[in-house]
Amino acid sequence: MDSKKYSAGLGELRAVRDELKPLERELTQLQAKIGKLHDSRAAKIRQLGEYAKATSDRIATAAGLSVIDIVALVPSLAPQGASEAPAGPPATESVTVDQLGAQAPAEPIKEMVAPPSADEPRPAEPAGAVARLGAASTDSDSDSGREEPAGSDQAVAAPAPAATGSGEAERVLPSIPEGGDGDSWFRAEPGLASKRPNFKQAARAMAFLDAATGVLVWQGGTVRLDLGQASVAEILTAVYAEAPATVERIYVTAGDPWHRGSERHEFLKDAVAAWLNGPLPEGWTVESSRGKDRQAGHLVHPRNPVGRWQRGADQHTEIRSVGEWFDPEGADPATVRAAFVELWKALRAVNFEDVVIMGSPSQTGRDLWSRTIPTKAGAKWADGFPVMSQEIRGLLHATAGQGRTELITPPRVPERVPGWYEVDRTFAYAKHTWASGVGIPRRITAAAFAAMTEKEQNNALFAPSHWQVRVTIPKGWSHVGLLPAPAPGERSWHYPYEGGRTFVTWAGGAEVNLALRNPIAPWRIEILDGLLWESGDPLKSWSTKLREAWQSLRATAELHGDEQQKQACRLASRAVRSILLYGIGTFAQRPRITTGSLELGAGGAVPDLPDGARLTGITDTHVTWERNQGFARDQYAHPEWAAGVWSAARAALLSVSTSSKDPATGKPLKAGALHLPAGSILAFRTDAIYTSAPVDWEYGGEPGDYLLKGRMPWEQTTPRTDEEFYYLQGLGRQALEAEGM
Template sequence: MDAKAYTAGLGELRRVRDDVKKAAAALAKLTADRDKRVTALGAYAKASADKLAPAAGLAVIDVVALVPSLGPSAPVSGPATPAPAPARPDDHSVPQAPAQTITAPGAVVPDLRRSELAAAAAEVVPEVTDIVDTPAPPVQVDAVTDGDDQEHDDVPATGAAVAAPAQVAAPVAVPAERELPSIPAGSAGDLWCAVTPNLASTRPNFTQQARAMAFLDTTTGVLVHRDQTVRVDLGAASVAEILAAVYAVLPATVERIYITAGDPWHADAARHPFLRDAVAAWLNAPPGDVWKVEASRGKDRMAGHLVHPRNPVGRWQRGEQHTEIRSVGEWFEVGDADPATVRDAFVELWKALKLHWSDVVLMGSPSQTGRDLWTRTIPAKAGAKWADGYPVMSEEIRGLLHATAGQGRTELLLPPHVPEQLPRLVELDRTFAYAKHTWASGVGAPRRITPQAFAAMSDKEKTNALYAPSHWQVRVTVPDGWEHVGILPAPAAGDRAWEYPSEGGRTFVTWAGGAELNVALHNPIAPWRIEILDGLVWQSGDPLKAWSKKLKEAWSLLQSKAALHGDERGREAARLASRGVRSILLYGIGGFAQRPRIVTGTVPVGQDAPDGAQIIGIDDNTIVWQKNSGFSRDPNAHPEWSAGVWSGARAALLSTRMREDDVSVGALHLPARSIVAFRTDAIYTTADVAWPYHGNPGDYLKKGHIPWELMGPRTEDELLSHQAIGREALAEMQEATA
């Protein structure tokens, strides 16, 4: 079967899919009837979950979810939304204000694109052309009227306008979306713009302890440790069987077992509605008579399980021996590589990093490794700027950034935004993209910019503020007649969900970084209308520059080795190692964002879980719970850096300038209605363009190409299927022309 026949087969598969949907609808009806009966029977005074469960064909926890009164006294579900940790007396902080409807006018951003101001901006931010494209012809920007808006007590009633009010198109009706939080008005909000006392990122004065690791393929039973390769009998590959088999042949000093293939935590996925439930059940199964879930460890060690649908982490102990089982998928996609090749990849990764960090230790995850390596680039020389450490933002600002700074752009466009039938599909992927956006980041306490303060600035000061590391609350209006993709993220229904409005005349309120605002104002098609409602501007620094530079050099070395190595296994090991460097930077940046901490634990059936805990698993003997404990006093929490990198990457996905080639690239430089999807660093388009590619971070690489007509993807799974076909088809074309 060739790729074209495979595509035709997808059409047949879609018809089968429709039949499955009909069957699923019938199943849903039966399921609803079953749940109704379980609920009715659960009202009986002597009903018990362990009797109802087998009769209904459900797990006990599923029955408890339907009839909470049959469960333990601990609450079955936690808070609807994570709450920040309580303010501490030394934080000088106040509780974060809830989301609120912003109706007061803001300060309209005027036309700041005159040549002398552009030159001034270039002096302030030398690499600004990496973020925004050549300005479009000047367009008059006026203030917006608020005749029908309701005034909100927490927002200044008088916004500063820069020009006379003018009528704008009525907003397009859109589905309800969640509202984002705001900074409180007045002095209460000003208190947020501070740093946390006695908390800063400083260079460590210790060396991490290396953990001995092994690599296990649970489909074949092949186990690799150092130069030793053995085959073990894993049975059904439960936790107990893996631990017993591994430590029957390896010493207790091995503390980390990487699963390279098999995903044993998905073995019973068909019995659970969500992958996460299957993973939780696998992790929480009895680990044997001598092992127990790890409860606590030393300062640099973590405890408890991490329930992740694809890359979970399980931690156990017996006496003084500790171990963890992890997925190597945290680091890179293994493909067909065997455990020995994966071991070689980790060796190559360590060697490449050793050239830049003499004390490098590969920790359990790329995120942990990335942040540890970063701390070892913090200035330590007496008198150097930030030698005393990089201060951590107030808990309120960290909470605000957590709620309002999205990550990579993931969007699938459907008809009528794209044709039903596509003439072709091309995948353009940005190489090592995030490394391109680490040259400048915000440091120190942020400066708050209210609408009044922004309106009082000179044009040069406004330009400098918008090009500085910054995060803005804005009211946005899409230009009338706009026919291209959306530019700025807007909150969508669902937790941490984002959409990108593109309907002409639509108005919405959101938060966005300065990089994205500059694309909206200076894109090559038409400027968007931006009103400043609030803003945070940081002093520009380069806390990530040295770290990123070293990682880029390690990545380049491994890329070269992968291309030139004479041995196939050596080439694959170097290639995987280069992907590991990418993960260190990618997840290291994500680690700075510091999500609210989730704590897991267990109690025997009959005992209460902690207040506010959510029950995530239950069997005859044990209740598994998790609890949101808010933000910790993490000295390396810098969500302002993560937000800046993510904003820059989303902006460059739309428009960026390749100065060495004097060409602009990005989605806004492709024809309207040619964009099919965005996936973090990649554009899927019907336009077959030949953008320059030098293999540098941020360059667009053509990674896939389906050169024949096909139906456009309608789901994420269909897009991934098209992606695989396109990469295979492009490889065949490249081989044919080689």
């Protein structure tokens, strides 16, 4: 650069400065105005929440917030059944049901650095008798260790949020109302039950596109396309210049075109929205029709978005990421297509005769499950599995978390550790689908539980169940936390571990049993309320078939002589895992969230958003929004099944029997975090443990067995952030792979 260009550049920079300053002043004024409106809205919500018949879903719609936001401001409104969603959203909306089971990377959770002090407010518990299990009262601190007689009355009060040290209050989990109001929740949703479908899904022709190289593969052949900048218009034009209009689903295997230009946006989701809403070729519009397995509009997801368009009345197209199914690990489009072929063949081979590979693993999983519902006359549940009331479903949504995600940092662990080891429970959820709660649960109050015999109490805790408990951690406890507790944020959980600490939470029977019977020291559990289901096996046939397909594909991947087919079968086995994982997630039936976009008006004016929607992003041409529409009338809504699997999986992460036997006793060997030294656990990620201690658990190849996936047996700096964690995770896997070469 010479002095002339430098001077010219300074002039251009000053012009940008002069243009930016008035906009910044406007932004400051706008932010101040927004702050006042936020305060006004919060005050109005609290005022409306005092109305005896107020419901969180109606206030959420009027306020443009989520139900969780409303509950945070007015805890007395949790949980509430939401109004039914409209039959079909406008053309610009998309329903996020595609990825209900997908879990976004968890944000760091701020944990308490010490137990609450004696004069800090304690969570209250419902009135009535309380059954205390586990450790004796001498293990608790002076305030919470006080024993009340079994039939004593206790004051009922809203639980006080515990301080987190970050200025944020922990979420307050809802309780079941006392008396008849709470008892009325225990009913089936009228006219709603899970029944076997009487139709077969329509198969959609698929194509596979590497957006980086332009290689397109479909049943009819392989071509290399010129995609230009890989905009939506360029992809649609180039693909359908070669492929027939019957191709309705384009999977992007590499290149992530929706991330191009992301540096111009503050958030990745904004970049995705801008790409999805880019100009279209003549004759194309955003898809507006809906069918049994088709949805309208786009799904704005930061990494695995879904775009839906149509040309005329008959041609429909989706552009999706194959990352919904598995990480392609550099596989070319032909290998990825072969993986889907192997997936279909493996599912057919295990008697999923009506199998159709749908757009996402969650859709595929739920459709396959629905075809295992019994239909034989006289068979139990042949009339369908009843769907619980919206109140119970709302309670489970608010109180049953998913997989455990936790990064444990200094000073809980040393700044430097002697090694890095990753072990992962393969196909773990299949191990926890043999028994699930069916029908409408019974309510087990504190008094009812206290009146049970010890055998009845044990039977209740081992049955499919979900409990509100007050937990006291033994003094001197030095290992990881065992039970989830609510942390700041809509769906955040943390795992208290400080000896002597007491907290109130909800947990599944599997976790309560683990806390009472863990191999180190029993925790003290006080039953406050609970839901108890009849034990059944609604998921067993489905998960057994998926397990057989998974094992078959893994075996073929090990033995096949063709490298492309080996990789295809390996990817297909991971797709089966996704079907199980995300299929279970669809049973949770979270509140229905729709997203959409609108073009900016003249001069960049923000248009009016749909009623109840809130702004989520803005680009040079469009705004994006989302709207919480509450719980739809979904005949396949069974959050009790998802909650039971998640609870059992979290418990197994701590201690579980393996498929290997102890030579001395013949009993199954145990594995899990509690069987590793205290202070050696560095992180949890759903079914994986990261530790600084060498792990020698034998891998038997059965679902739920721990498989060593990464190893660096030399000193490492302990990760403090997710970025550092994922960096070490990658290095550990590379190091283990290098050992085998």
